[in-house]
Amino acid sequence: MSRDCIFCKIVRGEIPSHKILEDENSFAFLDIHPLADGHTMIIPKDHIERFEDVPPVQLGKLFESVQRVTKSLKNSLKAPAVTIGINNGHAAGQVVPHLHIHVIPRFENDGGGSVHSIVKISPTRSLEEVVRLLQSALKN
Ligand code: AMP
Numbered sequence: 001m002s003r004d005c006i007f008c009k010i011v012r013g014e015i016p017s018h019k020i021l022e023d024e025n026s027f028a029f030l031d032i033h034p035l036a037d038g039h040t041m042i043i044p045k046d047h048i049e050r051f052e053d054v055p056p057v058q059l060g061k062l063f064e065s066v067q068r069v070t071k072s073l074k075n076s077l078k079a080p081a082v083t084i085g086i087n088n089g090h091a092a093g094q095v096v097p098h099l100h101i102h103v104i105p106r107f108e109n110d111g112g113g114s115v116h117s118i119v120k121i122s123p124t125r126s127l128e129e130v131v132r133l134l135q136s137a138l139k140n
């Protein structure tokens with residue numbers, strides 16, 4: 001837990017939130033500035049800044065909550081689709097330094113794009129070079 005983190009304060013109940021669900025590791029609440037009705041964020045209860053820092057044993061429960069929220073959005077708000085996304089790190093647009101998984105209900109003609117619309121520059125390396133680099137990193 002981090003004393004000053006706004007999402008840790010939400011988990012501790014020190015500031016109000018619109019809670020959707022909670023289990024031993026995860027907590028889900030409505031985004032205060034929703035992009036659509038039902039825009040929800042799922043967070044680990046521990047203060048973990050980035051996705052790659054989540055202990056692997058906690059990932060299953062965390063994503064079970066993401067799935068439960070997704071199903072509830074489909075069944076209650078009749079969202080035919082959702083975008084599930086993490087702004088993971090400053091360059092990706094992360095503002096609150098406590099991991100949060102956005103689940104954003106999506107509707108036909110809602111004016112939004114797919115994940116393919118979020119980056120505007122082109123890659124520079126060949127796919128072969130990238131495979132070599134990643135595979136060697138995965139060995140460590
Ligand atoms: P980002 O770090 O870019 O993924 O964005 C942080 C998200 O947290 C934004 O969508 C905010 O609207 C949301 N947010 C910030 N403070 C609160 C809060 N107190 N309760 C609910 N959502 C919040």
Ligand code: ZN
Nearest residue numbers: 005008047098
């Ligand atoms: Zn925190």
